[in-house]
Amino acid sequence: MTKRSFLVALALAIGFAVVGFESGRFWAYLVYSVAIASIGALSLNILIGYCGQITFAQGALIGVGAYGAGIAGNAGWGAASLLVGAVCSALVSLLIGLPALRLRGLYFAISTLAAQFILNYLFKILQPLTNGVSGLVVKPLMLFGRPANDEQYAVICVGLLFLSWLVLTRIIQTNVGRAFLVVRESELVARGMGVDVARAKIQAFLLSGFFAGLCGGLIAFTSRLANPEAFEIGLSVDQTAMIIVGGLGSLGGSIIGAGFVTLLPEAIERLGELLPSADLISAFREMAFGILIILFLLLEPRGIVALARRIFARRGAAARTNLPDRASYGSGAISAQNGRKA
Amino acid sequence: MKKLTIAAALACAIAAAAPARAEITVCTWGTITGPDALVNGMTYGTRDYLEYLNQTQGGIAGNKLKVLMLDGRYKLDEELKIYRRCADQEQAVVINGWSTGASKALRDQIQEDGIPFISESFASEVLDPQKYPYTFIAGPTYEQQIIIALRDLAARGGKKVVLMYSDNEYGRGPVNVVRQSGVIEKLGLEVADLVEYRYDAQDVTAQMLRIKGKNPDLVYVQGSTPQLLVALRDAAKVGLPAKLFMGNLYNISPAIPEQLGAAADGFRAVQTYAFYGDDIPAMKEIEDYAKKNEVEKKDIYFIKGWLKGKVIAAAIGNAIKKNGGQVPADLKAFRKSVRDEMEALKDFDDGGITPPFTYADHQGSVQARIAEIKNGKYTPLGAWINAR
Amino acid sequence: MTLEVRDLSIRFGGVAAVTNMSLDVNAREIVGLIGPNGAGKTTFINCIAGVAQPDTGAASWNGRAILGLSPADLLRLGVARTFQSVVSLHDLTVLDLVKLGAAAHARRGRGFLSQFFGSDKAVDEEICESLLAPLNLVDVANSPIQTLSYGQRKSVDLARALACEPQLLYLDEPVAGLTFQEGLNMGAVIRSVRDRFGCSVVMVEHKMDVVMSTCDRIVVMAHGARIFEGTPAETQKDAEVRRVYLGDA
Numbered sequence: 017m018t019k020r021s022f023l024v025a026l027a028l029a030i031g032f033a034v035v036g037f038e039s040g041r042f043w044a045y046l047v048y049s050v051a052i053a054s055i056g057a058l059s060l061n062i063l064i065g066y067c068g069q070i071t072f073a074q075g076a077l078i079g080v081g082a083y084g085a086g087i088a089g090n091a092g093w094g095a096a097s098l099l100v101g102a103v104c105s106a107l108v109s110l111l112i113g114l115p116a117l118r119l120r121g122l123y124f125a126i127s128t129l130a131a132q133f134i135l136n137y138l139f140k141i142l143q144p145l146t147n148g149v150s151g152l153v154v155k156p157l158m159l160f161g162r163p164a165n166d167e168q169y170a171v172i173c174v175g176l177l178f179l180s181w182l183v184l185t186r187i188i189q190t191n192v193g194r195a196f197l198v199v200r201e202s203e204l205v206a207r208g209m210g211v212d213v214a215r216a217k218i219q220a221f222l223l224s225g226f227f228a229g230l231c232g233g234l235i236a237f238t239s240r241l242a243n244p245e246a247f248e249i250g251l252s253v254d255q256t257a258m259i260i261v262g263g264l265g266s267l268g269g270s271i272i273g274a275g276f277v278t279l280l281p282e283a284i285e286r287l288g289e290l291l292p293s294a295d296l297i298s299a300f301r302e303m304a305f306g307i308l309i310i311l312f313l314l315l316e317p318r319g320i321v322a323l324a325r326r327i328f329a330r331r332g333a334a335a336r337t338n339l340p341d342r343a344s345y346g347s348g349a350i351s352a353q354n355g356r357k358a
Numbered sequence: 359m360k361k362l363t364i365a366a367a368l369a370c371a372i373a374a375a376a377p378a379r380a381e382i383t384v385c386t387w388g389t390i391t392g393p394d395a396l397v398n399g400m401t402y403g404t405r406d407y408l409e410y411l412n413q414t415q416g417g418i419a420g421n422k423l424k425v426l427m428l429d430g431r432y433k434l435d436e437e438l439k440i441y442r443r444c445a446d447q448e449q450a451v452v453i454n455g456w457s458t459g460a461s462k463a464l465r466d467q468i469q470e471d472g473i474p475f476i477s478e479s480f481a482s483e484v485l486d487p488q489k490y491p492y493t494f495i496a497g498p499t500y501e502q503q504i505i506i507a508l509r510d511l512a513a514r515g516g517k518k519v520v521l522m523y524s525d526n527e528y529g530r531g532p533v534n535v536v537r538q539s540g541v542i543e544k545l546g547l548e549v550a551d552l553v554e555y556r557y558d559a560q561d562v563t564a565q566m567l568r569i570k571g572k573n574p575d576l577v578y579v580q581g582s583t584p585q586l587l588v589a590l591r592d593a594a595k596v597g598l599p600a601k602l603f604m605g606n607l608y609n610i611s612p613a614i615p616e617q618l619g620a621a622a623d624g625f626r627a628v629q630t631y632a633f634y635g636d637d638i639p640a641m642k643e644i645e646d647y648a649k650k651n652e653v654e655k656k657d658i659y660f661i662k663g664w665l666k667g668k669v670i671a672a673a674i675g676n677a678i679k680k681n682g683g684q685v686p687a688d689l690k691a692f693r694k695s696v697r698d699e700m701e702a703l704k705d706f707d708d709g710g711i712t713p714p715f716t717y718a719d720h721q722g723s724v725q726a727r728i729a730e731i732k733n734g735k736y737t738p739l740g741a742w743i744n745a746r
Numbered sequence: 747m748t749l750e751v752r753d754l755s756i757r758f759g760g761v762a763a764v765t766n767m768s769l770d771v772n773a774r775e776i777v778g779l780i781g782p783n784g785a786g787k788t789t790f791i792n793c794i795a796g797v798a799q800p801d802t803g804a805a806s807w808n809g810r811a812i813l814g815l816s817p818a819d820l821l822r823l824g825v826a827r828t829f830q831s832v833v834s835l836h837d838l839t840v841l842d843l844v845k846l847g848a849a850a851h852a853r854r855g856r857g858f859l860s861q862f863f864g865s866d867k868a869v870d871e872e873i874c875e876s877l878l879a880p881l882n883l884v885d886v887a888n889s890p891i892q893t894l895s896y897g898q899r900k901s902v903d904l905a906r907a908l909a910c911e912p913q914l915l916y917l918d919e920p921v922a923g924l925t926f927q928e929g930l931n932m933g934a935v936i937r938s939v940r941d942r943f944g945c946s947v948v949m950v951e952h953k954m955d956v957v958m959s960t961c962d963r964i965v966v967m968a969h970g971a972r973i974f975e976g977t978p979a980e981t982q983k984d985a986e987v988r989r990v991y992l993g994d995a
Contacts, residue, residue: 041445042443045442046439140526150483150531187862190861191845191846192858194842194846197842207816208795209847240464241463243434
């Protein structure tokens with residue numbers, strides 16, 4: 017992370033926190049919804065985008081964090097409940113990840129699908145803990161002796177998002193994070209390089225689970241209800257859409273994708289209210305995600321971030337050596353002497 | 359920078375879409391698209407009644423109504439977002455929400471904001487006039503619907519009842535409350551059996567055989583329409599007639615006679631509002647409205663929506679009257695006054711949708727009739743029965 | 747400082763990939779392992795690099811048995827390798843990969859907290875000076891590996907292996923896929939690496955010109971067994987080698 021990207025991120029965080037605090041409850045809600053979704057997307061991107069472990073259990077994992085934090089919060093743990101939720105999710109994530117030490121790719125992905133359904137079933141039947149299908153009503157987080165309001169949540173969530181981004185960005189730049197990327201590309205090569213593949217995977221699951229749990233805890237406190245229906249496979253799909261649209265293997269992209277996926281239905285809804293053909297628009301909203309994901313997978317599998325980089329690179333940014341365009345690189349002098357032999 | 363551009367673009371889109379403030383805003387959200395959209399007439403009905411007032415009377419006491427109908431998609435986060443939009447951005451005087459979950463998640467917020475809120479839920483846990491003075495529902499709770507069915511059985515001289523319910527909150531909750539209330543014994547009835555089944559069961563033949571052995575006078579099913587379809591199909595298989603079975607308001611669905619044909623004849627359900635097309639004054643209004651507008655939902659749920667529209671309009675009208683014919687300038691005071699007037703509605707005549715009711719208990723009518731499927735059509739039997 | 751491999755054999759199903767193969771490598775020696783396609787060269791390297799488990803035989807490095815050890819264990823003993831095919835490693839930069847390689851080394855590997863909180867500046871500079879400069883990689887130190895040419899990626903892989911300061915280095919076809927001139931450059935680089943780092947090298951390679959100019963000693967394999975051993979000059983002269991390998995029938 018360069019100093020510049022740190023300052024830009026800090027400025028954006030402060031900007032969004034101010035927007036969330038000053039523009040009324042509806043905007044505050046949008047700001048913290050995006051911030052919370054972003055923390056979840058960061059967590060999922062660590063696992064899928066960086067470490068290459070495809071999972072469908074993200075929704076349930078967020079749910080574990082929500083219940084963990086909700087139960088701790090109702091027991092009077094206050095803000096520390098967020099940590100409780102995060103730790104619960106990290107441990108469950110580790111359990112979900114254990115098969116990844118044996119299974120790979122699609123086979124592992126299917127085992128996570130099973131985990132998603134099992135966890136969701138547990139939310140429903142562990143009545144004494146979760147209050148079953150009717151959902152756990154969570155006591156509000158107290159702030160300065162009063163229940164926190166939407167505006168305060170906006171500031172808290174943006175702050176936590178910034179911290180999460182900072183921590184993950186640093187971790188990605190240590191050997192722990194580098195090992196994730198090598199494991200993602202080839203476990204064989206990783207092993208040959210002396211990377212402990214099993215340890216890297218376990219670390220990725222713990223890390224990802226921790227932040228999924230933080231996301232869940234914030235959902236529990238802001239929505240005041242931990243409800244099994246909120247943590248079904250649909251949430252996993254939404255989260256996956258965020259990182260595909262934003263950019264696999266890009267932390268900034270996770271946040272952009274989360275904003276996009278969270279705000280798009282609202283934008284379409286408002287657009288529909290302006291236009292006479294409201295029904296058509298609302299039908300389109302249902303399809304929008306599907307179309308969007310297919311388009312991105314076909315045209316730009318690395319998401320908005322890669323798209324932006326390409327546009328950026330084309331606009332005469334060839335001098336930026338850290339982001340070279342593949343095509344322009346190939347035509348340079350180096351390839352003339354390094355041309356690959358068939 | 360990219361983040362900023364996107365945020366700015368979205369901000370522009372949303373800001374441009376934000377409409378100008380109308381005189382009196384009422385928000386109603388429901389599942390316009392989503393899993394329980396089958397019964398979303400409840401949302402359409404409210405909007406259409408208030409629009410009807412705009413068209414025929416120029417709104418309420420000369421003040422135009424702005425009615426927003428929004429789609430909560432039966433998603434908690436979506437409903438929470440819509441609530442904030444209605445309460446904050448749209449400055450709604452009354453909000454008509456949807457799910458039990460959202461009503462529970464929002465119940466403290468609603469009190470704090472002081473916004474009269476009508477929930478579409480029939481769950482007793484959102485209903486508590488003391489703790490949640492701003493939350494209202496519109497009709498008998500699930501428990502009360504069971505009690506109405508039991509009263510009907512007792513009146514017909516029946517004795518043995520089987521309670522059958524799905525293994526989720528919607529199934530278990532109300533049945534437990536009724537059993538613990540002692541009302542069954544008071545009515546001189548006897549629970550022949552309790553049958554729990556999986557909420558997504560595809561076959562309940564075994565349960566039906568068990569019920570057959572008990573030889574009950576009534577099988578009350580606390581389940582959704584898809585569950586009723588499975589239950590009635592398997593009942594026919596083992597020779598139990600549909601006549602033995604009764605469901606609640608949500609089992610008044612054309613799907614049951616359509617899919618089961620003659621096997622559904624005799625099935626009964628608790629009917630808490632008049633049917634669409636009944637010969638009642640409210641229906642005259644709807645027909646009048648339908649001359650110039652298209653009524654999209656022609657079912658009992660639309661009728662419930664119409665009823666809520668009437669309640670909202672009456673409360674707003676009375677609040678304006680109390681303020682000397684003027685809309686109170688202070689929104690908070692206006693909301694409070696509307697709440698007070700809503701609670702104060704006495705012997706309210708809703709045009710025959712239900713018997714006249716008093717809204718002090720925050721739920722209005724707790725009466726229902728029993729409707730039976732005759733020749734593929736739900737037909738009301740007998741008079742209104744009071745749950746109390 | 748010697749590698750000793752004795753009578754190593756491995757079969758895959760019914761196929762004998764390597765049969766009774768023995769090899770000695772002395773300190774600071776570059777040994778070339780050549781042979782036609784399918785001779786079992788890479789399989790042999792995999793056996794002594796901790797990737798494949800031979801059926802019989804023994805191998806020791808400085809007197810320590812190494813068969814059955816994992817690549818990570820071998821790295822700790824100072825045995826590193828490069829890969830035949832260089833995968834594109836996503837967004838990892840040259841420095842990232844080299845630092846990951848260095849992690850296997852006690853002195854260069856840093857604790858997690860010092861990496862998390864500390865600056866990489868000093869480490870980067872040291873790596874540029876000691877590893878990237880000799881391999882002509884300083885200019886691309888911060889470039890993602892996927893943007894580099896094939897030849898550069900091979901050099902990066904070599905730098906990565908060198909980062910843990912190995913005393914024994916296996917090079918699996920370091921020249922394959924490179925142009926003639928690049929190949930000769932790489933040969934020179936390998937010799938200078940040996941001189942600079944003082945390590946022993948075992949290189950598997952097809953390209954005879956590079957092998958002849960780079961290696962001190964050459965071992966020729968065919969059908970999973972050793973058929974000849976000698977200096978480059980002797981190898982070129984040997985009739986049997988010319989028949990099976992150089993194609994002089």
